[in-house]
Amino acid sequence: MKKLIILFVTALVVLSCKDEPKETNSDTTDVGTELIKTAKDSVISQSNEIIEQIKTVKQIKEELNAKGFKTFDYVDEKTQDTILMQQYFMAFLKTGPIRGQNEEETADLQKEHLAHLGKMYELGYADISGPFGDDGDIRGITIYNVPTLKMADSLANADPMVKAGRLEIEIHPWWAAKGFPLR
CATH class of the missing domain: 3.30.70.1060 (Dimeric alpha+beta barrel)
Known part of the structure; x- marks a missing residue:
């Protein structure tokens, strides 16, 4: 569980630290910037979904005990x-x-x-x-x-x-x- 969270945080940091393209062509810069923003938003969204899905040991134990385990x-x-x-x-x-x-x-x-x-x-x-x-x-x-x-x-x-x-x-x-x- 810890490894999964670390993986997503690392990916998020890498994507957020990327430099913007150095080209002067504004069309290319806009497309590159948009791709980076879309990728960053996607990673953030997926990370948030995974974090919400991760249950604590206490939650899992309570669910199992409620079912009679x-x-x-x-x-x-x-x-x-x-x-x-x-x-x-x-x-x-x-x-x-x-x-x-x-x-x-x-x-x-x-x-x-x-x-x-x-x-x-x-x-x-x-x-x-x-x-x-x-x-x-x-x-x-x-x-x-x-x-x-x-x-x-x-x-x-x-x-x-x-x-x-x-x-x-x-x-x-x-x-x-x-x-x-x-x-």
Whole structure:
């Protein structure tokens, strides 16, 4: 957040410090001056819009808590930034008891499974999903961005692969910092 604000302030300073064109041709000078003014106004407008969109940790925490999410925050000793933690729910998709589907049924279930996960992502209920790269009992995970275990369990059990018994679900609460991307 700080880097974004610094970037826009820097761009604003650079544009505002530009010298006017030295040419004596008034048409060229007027066009150049107008372009610089338009660019400067655009940067100022975009900067103001971004600053208005940036919410404080307190505002985000209040919004999440109002929706029923569990949160806490702390101050990072190194950066002195306030870090907001939110509870998510990690669903482990494990090998289910019913694995006797034929190839065609399995392919159809896989399409429905992927459509379900895509829908969860589009609706904002799941933030990340994916299979594991080995052939172990735990086949994959989905991280649900919902306020309760009951809601995560309901969404996970609505998966066609789970309904068919090909997969089963094990869910655990999981804490992560808001706004930190995967690397």
